[in-house]
Amino acid sequence: MASKKKQLVGNMVIAQSGGPTMVINQSLVGAVIEAVAAPGIQHVYGALHGIQGILNEEFIDLGKESKATLEAVANTPSSMLGSVRKKPTPEDCRQIFAILRKYDVRYFFYIGGNDSAETTHIINEEAEANGYDFRCFHICKTIDNDLRENDHTPGFGSGARFVAQAFMGDNLDNRALPGVKINVVMGRHAGFLTAASALARVYPDDGPHLVYLPERAFSMTKFLKDVKRIYGKYGRCVVAVSEGISDRSGVPIVSKFVKEVDSHGNKQLSGTGALGDLLAGEVRSRLKISRVRADTLGYLQRSFAGLVSEVDAREAREVGRRAVKAALAGHHSGSIAIQRKPGPRYAISYELVPLKSVAKETRHMPREFINAAGNDVTDAFLRYARPLVGELPKIGRFKGYPVAKVK
Numbered sequence: 001m002a003s004k005k006k007q008l009v010g011n012m013v014i015a016q017s018g019g020p021t022m023v024i025n026q027s028l029v030g031a032v033i034e035a036v037a038a039p040g041i042q043h044v045y046g047a048l049h050g051i052q053g054i055l056n057e058e059f060i061d062l063g064k065e066s067k068a069t070l071e072a073v074a075n076t077p078s079s080m081l082g083s084v085r086k087k088p089t090p091e092d093c094r095q096i097f098a099i100l101r102k103y104d105v106r107y108f109f110y111i112g113g114n115d116s117a118e119t120t121h122i123i124n125e126e127a128e129a130n131g132y133d134f135r136c137f138h139i140c141k142t143i144d145n146d147l148r149e150n151d152h153t154p155g156f157g158s159g160a161r162f163v164a165q166a167f168m169g170d171n172l173d174n175r176a177l178p179g180v181k182i183n184v185v186m187g188r189h190a191g192f193l194t195a196a197s198a199l200a201r202v203y204p205d206d207g208p209h210l211v212y213l214p215e216r217a218f219s220m221t222k223f224l225k226d227v228k229r230i231y232g233k234y235g236r237c238v239v240a241v242s243e244g245i246s247d248r249s250g251v252p253i254v255s256k257f258v259k260e261v262d263s264h265g266n267k268q269l270s271g272t273g274a275l276g277d278l279l280a281g282e283v284r285s286r287l288k289i290s291r292v293r294a295d296t297l298g299y300l301q302r303s304f305a306g307l308v309s310e311v312d313a314r315e316a317r318e319v320g321r322r323a324v325k326a327a328l329a330g331h332h333s334g335s336i337a338i339q340r341k342p343g344p345r346y347a348i349s350y351e352l353v354p355l356k357s358v359a360k361e362t363r364h365m366p367r368e369f370i371n372a373a374g375n376d377v378t379d380a381f382l383r384y385a386r387p388l389v390g391e392l393p394k395i396g397r398f399k400g401y402p403v404a405k406v407k
Contacts, residue, residue, distance in 0.1 A: 007040045007330060008133065010106030013054065014062070015047040017112035017119065018085060019143065020078040021155030022162075022308045023316035027111050027139050028081065029074035030320030032062045038328050041107060050084035050110070051119060054096050059103070074317065078303040088119060093126040106134040107327050111320070113142035113153075117335055118359035124333045135327035138335035138355055139320050143302055146190035146362040149353045151340035154319060157312030157388035159186075159301050160196030163240075164392055166297060167200035171207040171238050172395070178236035179291025180227060180283050181207075184276045186301050187242035189214050191365045193301065195377045196385055197240035202395045207238025214244040215365045216374035218253055220282060226375050228287055243275060243296075254278065272296070309390045315348070322350050346387035 012035050016024055028046075035041045044063040047053035060081075065073075073080050088096065100108070110120045117138045124136040143159030145152055163185055174181045185194040191213025198211055209230040212218060230237040246252045254275040276294030284292045319336045326334060334352040341347040369381035 007328060008106040008135065009040050009042065010104045010134070011043040011045060012041045012107035012109070013045045013047050013059070013100070013103070013105045014081075014109040015050045015053060015111070016079040016081045016083050017050040017110055017116040018083060018141070019113070020083060020303050021141055021143050021316075022077040022158035022303060022305075023154050023313045024078070024111060024141050025076055025080050026074045026313050026316035027141060027154060027320035029070045030317035031109055031111075031139065031324045032065075032070060032320075033067075034321045034324040035107070036063050038324070040328060042104075045103070045105070046081045049082040050086060050112075050116075051088055051092070051096060051123075052084045052086055053082070054099055055092060057099060075308075075313075077305050077308075085115070086119075087115070088122055093123060096123065097126060097130055097132060100134070101132070107324075108134060108136050109139055109320075109323055109327075110137070111139040111141050113140075113144065114147055114358065114360055114362050116141075117147070117355060120333075120335075121355040121359040124355055135331070136333045136355075137323045137327055138358060139323045140335060140337060140358070141316070143193055144187055144190050144362075145192035146364070147337075147358055148361060148363045149335070149337040149339075149351075149357050151338055151348065152192075152388055153338065154312060154316035155302075156192060157309035157315075157390070158307060159193055160199070160385060161309045161312075161389045161392070162301050162304050162307045163193055163196045163297070164199035164389060165307060166300075167197040167208055167238070167240065168202075168393065168395060170295075171200055174207060174236050174238050177291070178234075179293065180231060180237045180239070180280075180287075180289055182239040182241060182276055182279050182283075182292075182294040183208075184241055184243050184273070184294070184296040186297065187214055188244040189362050189364060191215055191242045191370075192385075194240050194242040195365060195369065195381055196389065198377045198382060199385060199389060199392065203397060205234055207236075208240040209234070209237050210239045211376045212239070212241040212245050212374075213365060213370060214242045214246060215370060217248040218245040219247075222375075223279070224282060224286055227283055231287070231289065239279075241275070241279065245275075309388060311346075311388055311390060318350065322352075326352050 045059040048058040120138040145156035280294035
C-alpha cells in the first residue's frame with residue numbers, strides 16, 4: 001500500500017463483480033455519494049457488468065442520478081450495475097488502460113470478493129507498470145465471509161440471516177412431518193454461511209441437528225452414523241451441509257458430478273442439486289428411512305428481498321464511503337477491511353489494507369468455531385455471528401398439557 005500522494009483530478013469508474021448480495025448496492029451508493037461531493041472527481045461512471053463493461057465501453061453516468069434514486073437502489077438487493085466473473089488477461093489489461101485514459105479515469109473502485117480483489121490487484125500492477133497515475137481500490141463483499149484481513153464482510157450478515165430463517169422454517173416443517181431433511185448451503189472453502197444455520201435453534205430439539213463444513217473432511221460412513229443417531233433420538237433429523245464439503249484428499253464430494261468452471265478456475269457448485277440428491281439417496285437406501293428430502297438453497301441466499309441485516313447494510317455503505325475517502329486522501333491503492341474490536345460488546349473498525357493481502361486466497365472458519373466431532377458449531381461461533389445477523393423471529397411452542405382420555 002503506497003504512501004499518500006497529491007489528490008488527482010479526473011473521472012471515476014466503479015463496478016461490481018462476482019456474486020450479488022443483499023447489500024452490495026449500499027457499498028455502491030456509499031461510494032457514489034461520497035464521490036459526487038468531491039471536487040477532485042469530475043464525473044462518476046458506473047461500468048456495466050464489471051471489467052467486461054469497461055472493455056465494451058458500457059458506462060452510465062451515476063452523477064446524474066437523484067438522491068432519491070440512489071437511496072432506492074441502495075435498499076435493493078443484487079448488483080444494480082450487473083456483475084461478471086472474469087479474470088483479465090494481459091491483453092485485457094492493455095485494453096482497459098487504453099479505455100481508462102480515453103475517458104480520463106483517475107479513480108477506479110471494484111466491489112467484490114477475493115477474485116475481485118485479485119482483479120483489482122492485477123489492474124493496479126498494470127497501472128504502475130505503465131506509469132499511469134490513478135487510484136485503484138477494492139471494496140469488500142462476499143456472503144461466503146472468506147476474505148482475509150476481515151473479521152466479516154458485507155453480504156455475509158444478510159445471507160446468514162436468510163439461512164437462519166430458512167432453517168427455522170424447515171425445522172418447523174420437519175417437526176410437523178418428521179423425516180430426514182438435508183439442506184445444501186453455499187460455501188466452497190469456508191463454512192461460515194452453513195454454520196449460520198445453527199442460529200435457527202430455539203428449543204433443545206430444534207434443527208439443524210447436524211452441520212457439516214468444508215473445513216473438516218467429510219466421511220459418508222460417519223455422516224450416516226450421525227443421521228442414524230439423531231433420527232433414533234428425535235424421530236427426525238435436519239442437516240445443514242456446505243456445498244464444498246470434501247473427502248480426506250481434499251476432493252469435493254460433488255466434484256464427480258460437476259464439470260463447469262468459471263474464469264478463475266472454480267468449479268460451479270451452486271447451480272446443481274447433485275450433492276443433496278447424493279446424500280439423500282445414501283440415507284434412504286442405507287438407513288432404510290422412507291421420508292428423506294433434500295434442497296439446495298442455491299442463489300436464493302444472495303439476493304432475497306426483505307431479509308437484510310441492519311448491521312450488514314450500515315457497514316456495506318460505510319466500506320464504500322471509506323474507499324473513496326482513502327483515495328481522495330491520496331492513498332494509491334488498497335482494500336477497506338472490517339476488523340472487530342476486542343471486548344464483550346460488538347464494535348468494529350475500518351482499516352485500509354494492501355490489495356495483495358486480500359487477493360485470491362481465502363480464509364476459513366477458525367478452529368474454535370467447530371465442535372470436536374466436526375458435525376456442529378460451537379457457542380463461540382454463535383456469539384460471533386449473532387450481532388451480524390440481528391434479532392430473528394420469535395418461535396412459539398405449546399407446553400403440551402395432556403387431556404385425559406374419556407372412558
